[in-house]
Amino acid sequence: xxxxxxxxxxxxxxxxxxxxxxxxxxxxxxxxxxxxxxxxxxxxxxxxxxxxxxxxxxxxxxxxxxxxxxxxxxxxxxxxxxxxxxxxxxxxxxxxxxxxxxxxxxxxxxxxxxxxxxxxxxxxxxxxxxxxxxxxxxxxxxxxxxxxxxxxxxxxxxxxxxxxxxxxxxxxxxxxxxxxxxxxxxxxxxxxxxx
Amino acid sequence: xxxxxxxxxxxxxxxxxxxxxxxxxxxxxxxxxxxxxxxxxxxxxxxxxxxxxxxxxxxxxxxxxxxxxxxxxxxxxxxxxxxxxxxxxxxxxxxxxxxxxxxxxxxxxxxxxxxxxxxxxxxxxxxxxxxxxxxxxxxxxxxxxxxxxxxxxxxxxxxxxxxxxxxxxxxxxxxxxxxxxxxxxxxxxxxxxxx
DNA sequence: CCTACCGATCGGTAGG
DNA sequence: CCTACCGATCGGTAGG
Numbered sequence: 001x002x003x004x005x006x007x008x009x010x011x012x013x014x015x016x017x018x019x020x021x022x023x024x025x026x027x028x029x030x031x032x033x034x035x036x037x038x039x040x041x042x043x044x045x046x047x048x049x050x051x052x053x054x055x056x057x058x059x060x061x062x063x064x065x066x067x068x069x070x071x072x073x074x075x076x077x078x079x080x081x082x083x084x085x086x087x088x089x090x091x092x093x094x095x096x097x098x099x100x101x102x103x104x105x106x107x108x109x110x111x112x113x114x115x116x117x118x119x120x121x122x123x124x125x126x127x128x129x130x131x132x133x134x135x136x137x138x139x140x141x142x143x144x145x146x147x148x149x150x151x152x153x154x155x156x157x158x159x160x161x162x163x164x165x166x167x168x169x170x171x172x173x174x175x176x177x178x179x180x181x182x183x184x185x186x187x188x189x190x191x192x193x194x195x
Numbered sequence: 196x197x198x199x200x201x202x203x204x205x206x207x208x209x210x211x212x213x214x215x216x217x218x219x220x221x222x223x224x225x226x227x228x229x230x231x232x233x234x235x236x237x238x239x240x241x242x243x244x245x246x247x248x249x250x251x252x253x254x255x256x257x258x259x260x261x262x263x264x265x266x267x268x269x270x271x272x273x274x275x276x277x278x279x280x281x282x283x284x285x286x287x288x289x290x291x292x293x294x295x296x297x298x299x300x301x302x303x304x305x306x307x308x309x310x311x312x313x314x315x316x317x318x319x320x321x322x323x324x325x326x327x328x329x330x331x332x333x334x335x336x337x338x339x340x341x342x343x344x345x346x347x348x349x350x351x352x353x354x355x356x357x358x359x360x361x362x363x364x365x366x367x368x369x370x371x372x373x374x375x376x377x378x379x380x381x382x383x384x385x386x387x388x389x390x
Numbered sequence: 391c392c393t394a395c396c397g398a399t400c401g402g403t404a405g406g
Numbered sequence: 407c408c409t410a411c412c413g414a415t416c417g418g419t420a421g422g
Contacts, residue, residue, distance in 0.1 A: 030224035030309070033417060045418080046391045054417065110305070114225070148386070151371060154379040157364065158357040165356025169348075176346060184349040191343070192387030228401060240402080241407045249401065 012050045014040060016064075019057045020103035024167075028058055028107075028114040058111065059119050065101060065108045066126065069094075073133055083141025087159070088190055090134065094163040095182045099171075109164045131156055138193070147193045159189055207245045209235060211259075214252045215298035219362075223253055223302075223309040253306065254314050260296060260303045261321065264289075268328055278336025282354070283385055285329065289358040290377045294366075304359045326351055333388070342388045354384055 008016075018039050022031045033054055037044040051057055072093050076086055098105045112123050131153075138152035162185060169181065203211075213234050217226045228249055232239040246252055267288050271281055293300045307318050326348075333347035357380060364376065 025308075027222055027224055027309070029222055032415080034415085043392060045393085048418070049391070113220075114222070148382070150383055151375065151379045153364075153371075154376060155383060157360045158353070158380070158383055161356045161360025162353040165352045165359070168352065176348075180346065181349060184346045185353070187343070188345055188350060188353055188384075188387040190387070192383040192385070227399080229399085238408060240409080243402070244407070 009050065015047060015050055016057060016061055017103070020061050020107050023058065023061070023111050024103050024106040028111045055116055055119075058107070058114060061104050062108045062112055062115065062123065065097065065104045066123070068097065069130065070126070073130065077133065077137075082146060083137050083144065084146050084190065084194065086137050087141070087193070088186055090137075091159055091163070091186050091189055092182060094160065095166065095185055098163050098166045099178050099181075102167075106167050110167075131160075134159075141193075145195060148195050150193060155193055162189060204245065210242060210245055211252060211256055212298070215256045215302050218253065218256070218306050219298050219301040223306045250311055250314075253302070253309060256299050257303045257307055257310065257318065260292065260299045261318070263292065264325065265321070268325065272328065272332075277341060278332050278339065279341050279385065279389065281332050282336070282388070283381055285332075286354055286358070286381050286384055287377055289355065290361065290380055293358050293361045294373050294376075297362075301362050305362070326355075329354075336388075340390060343390050345388060350388055357384060 015036070019031070019036055022036060022039070033047055034044045037047050040047075051060075073090075076089055079086070081089070112127075113120070115123055134156040135152035138147065138150075138155050141147035142149055142152070166181070166185075171178070210231070214226070214231055217231060217234070228242055229239045232242050235242075246255075268285075271284055274281070276284070307322075308315070310318055329351045330347035333342065333345075333350050336342035337344055337347070361376070366373070
């Protein structure tokens with residue numbers, strides 16, 4: 001945020017948004033720049049006035065979501081909440097991210113392996129680090145007797161994977177609200193670790 | 196099983212196995228027939244003496260795993276176990292499938308959208324049906340008071356998604372055994388629904 | 391933002 | 407199982 005932030009043109013935002021929807025649906029490799037251009041209503045060559053490469057589009061989509069996740073965890077670690085409260089906050093945060101920024105979040109969790117070179121390495125490192133920091137929260141909860149003695153890695157993997165699974169939730173089938181989904185996620189995943 | 200079953204040549208099995216590893220790692224679209232052939236040690240054109248198309252390779256990999264899942268659920272529905280026992284059986288079965296048939300199972304859950312035409316439609320229908328049958332088991336457990344009153348859809352999604360997440364478990368890092376992982380999955384996911 | 395076009399690579403076939 | 411090759415499509419650039 002802030003006016004100092006590098007401002008993206010409306011057209012570039014449109015390209016990123018459209019590409020995210022496409023990458024999520026068909027996968028990065030199966031998405032062509034020609035199809036992307038067509039959906040936006042310009043020629044493929046014209047895309048390159050706004051972006052440098054197909055790879056860069058993927059990077060920007062993923063970095064946007066990834067940075068937000070990092071920021072949330074940074075703040076959470078500074079808070080004085082209990083481990084249980086922190087884990088609930090993580091479940092609710094990721095669930096909301098998945099629902100509010102559906103395309104971008106889905107692309108991050110399902111297309112990151114198509115990043116190339118140093119970007120791939122950096123993402124993998126960040127991801128591993130993020131998981132370890134979540135594990136540390138679980139570990140401290142076990143130590144304090146708030147949580148059952150479970151392998152922190154499994155708990156973290158189950159939480160992040162469950163959120164990811166929401167990709168397949170048909171929000172169009174209006175049988176349940178997003179809030180109901182989120183609350184049920186919390187009851188199931190927190191219920192399984194609370195002592 | 197059985198000698199009447201259509202026998203696949205050893206070479207075809209090798210192609211399917213190698214392709215599964217490749218599809219899982221790079222994705223279906225980003226995997227080329229030339230790379231596949233090279234890994235096997237033949238020319239790309241020679242692959243077509245054993246398989247009909249790239250699409251058919253994906254179909255056979257997915258059908259193999261999918262059929263096994265269907266069969267397990269068929270048998271489970273006929274059993275006299277409680278809902279809780281059935282759900283535990285499903286968690287253990289899928290976890291074992293993910294670990295024992297890592298490449299094929301991963302390809303099924305992450306590459307099915309690259310099936311084309313009627314195969315895609317059939318898989319999506321089967322998948323939806325499978326989820327509904329799992330939901331029915333959860334629903335009956337809630338009705339009988341074995342389980343908390345949770346949305347069955349969320350419970351099923353969390354279970355299947357958590358198993359899927361095991362794709363990222365580094366089995367090479369021998370800090371935990373497969374059995375420990377499986378047991379922890381059960382404690383977390385069953386613990387969250389048991390009344 | 392477009393037309394015109396590049397070299398590379400794709401899945402797959404013909405013919406032996 | 408190979409050599410030789412097809413038409414299609416890819417990401418991207420030159421030049422305006």
